[in-house]
Amino acid sequence: MLTTLQCWPPALSEEQRAQLTDLATTYSLANGLAYLPNPAPSGPPTAAIHAPFTLIPTPYPRDLFTKAQKLQQIYNVLYSRITLDTPFLDRVLGAETGVGEVDEFVGTLWRGWKAIRDNNGGKELQPLHLGLFRSDYLIHRASPESSELSIKQVEFNTISSSFGALSEKTAALHRYLFAITGYYGAASCLTAENFPPNQTASGLARGMVVAHEAYGSPSASILFVVQPRERNVFDQRRLEYELVEKHGIHVVRQTFDELRSNASVSSDGLLTVKVLGRPQPVEISVVYYRAGYAPTDYPTPQQYHVRFEIERSRAIKCPSIPMQLAGAKKVQQVLTNPGVLESFLQDPKKGAVFISEDLAELRDSWVGMWGLEEADGVTRARDRHSQLVLKPQREGGGNNIYKSSIPAFLDTLPDKEREAWIAMELITPPDGSKNWLLKAGEDQAALKDVVSELGIFGWAVFGDDSPIQEDAAGWLVRTKGKDSDEGGVAVGFSVLDSIVLV
Secondary structure, eight states: OHHHHHTOSOOOOHHHHHHHHHHHHHHHHHHTOEEOOSSOOSSSOOOOEEOOEESSOEEEOHHHHHHHHHHHHHHHHHHHHHHHOHHHHHHHHOTTTSGGGTOHHHHHHHHHHHHHHHTTTTSOSOOOEEEEEEEEEEEEESOTTOOOEEEEEEEEEOSOOOOHHHHHHHHHHHHHHHHHHGGGGOOTTOOGGGSOOOOHHHHHHHHHHHHHHHHTOTTOEEEEEOOTTOTTHHHHHHHHHHHHHHHOOOEEEEOHHHHHHHEEEOTTOOEEEOOTTOSSOEEEEEEEESSOSSGGGOSSHHHHHHHHHHHTSSSEEETOHHHHHHTSHHHHHHTTSTTHHHHHHSOGGGSSOOOHHHHHHHHHTOOOEEETTSTTHHHHHHHTGGGEEEEOSOOSSSOOEEGGGHHHHHHHSOGGGGGGOEEEEOOOOOTTOEEEEEOTTOSSOEEEEEEEEEEEEEEEEEETTEEEEEEEEEEEEEEEETTOOOOOTTTTSEEEEOEEEO
16 A cells, blocks of 8 residues: 555656646546636626646545545544534634634634623524534654554534535546546546546535525525635635535525625514625525635725624534534644543534544544644743644644744743644654646646545534534545645645545
């Protein structure tokens, strides 16, 4: 298994790579594995480019893939329970005793959520939440001498978990290339049965449908809150088409600024949105955020005002503010503290009790983490900087501090801001794996040493007095050059990939 990973990819001639490139680029454009060009147009698009991808799928250990899928359903329940634990979120992330004291973005979200609770008797008007989650992993090799491989969690995403639809398209692309070329018989593992199915779009849409039905108004629509001039629009539109074509649920797409003029919340919490061509504002059952995860989505107080108005409505949010806060890196770190995981998964007051083996499997997927505010947090980070990454409470890529950059960063970090950062041990993928990466505008794929990150999607619909409905919902692979620390596709660090099981 390790040998397969280290000897990848199999040899392909220049003529074979040229044929794969031609087949792959035309398939991508014909099937919506695409982006809008940069910069995205301000009006209707008139052109598209193919998304970045690998020419050949990456080998992935079958047992580790199975384990990641199993863990997802435990994580679905774990993060649902964290979302519902208001005292925990107040303590860890609040602006009075937690990260929100020193992180303005986290603090602003928390203060808005607390004001909504205070105005409604200490709770939200809508008790139900929808989570569309993604847990990301790297393969870890404990030492150069070891042949043992494991999966280690990079992060858990609770907002705008993107590329679900395009990951499905990428898996279909590789199956198509295999069907047409057989990959020229280049590797014995490249057989049809080793390409795992991937129905991420329908899986994520299923979570939205369950939430929509729980809301209880069949004629209502689902609101997608999006960023202006979104380049990754085809990934989002695929979910919309799934909802309208297979479930008859209409989707409204608007930005925060458009919602400033078009959204309103009645005294009893009904959220409606004005839509072009509709004589009356449309009732909203579910709000799905593909924006709102970074401070740049809130350039003025008006965008926060829109977010808080939606939060106080009786529409089901994906995510609600507490769910977004639950996805903070600080929560990921606090979960590693003694007794915290047990408090969520082995307390019968919170629902079904998980066995100790389940908790051990979760812990086995973690690396060491600590907060910089701890007594020796900064000292440990300095001493071990070559083996660490420092992470703030941010999503979207490009925010972390790695290895040799850590000491100088710590020199400039004010003491009071330490609580906003966690230190995390670096995961060590096995050496030797390569792949052919193709980006739009390049006529040839580039062979690079790579690292591949597996993301497992899941959904959950839950509330204080409602049993959790949840399921896994497909997977994503992002592959990047090994010289890149960051991993986001949307920000240009990675390309889309799929897997062949070995």
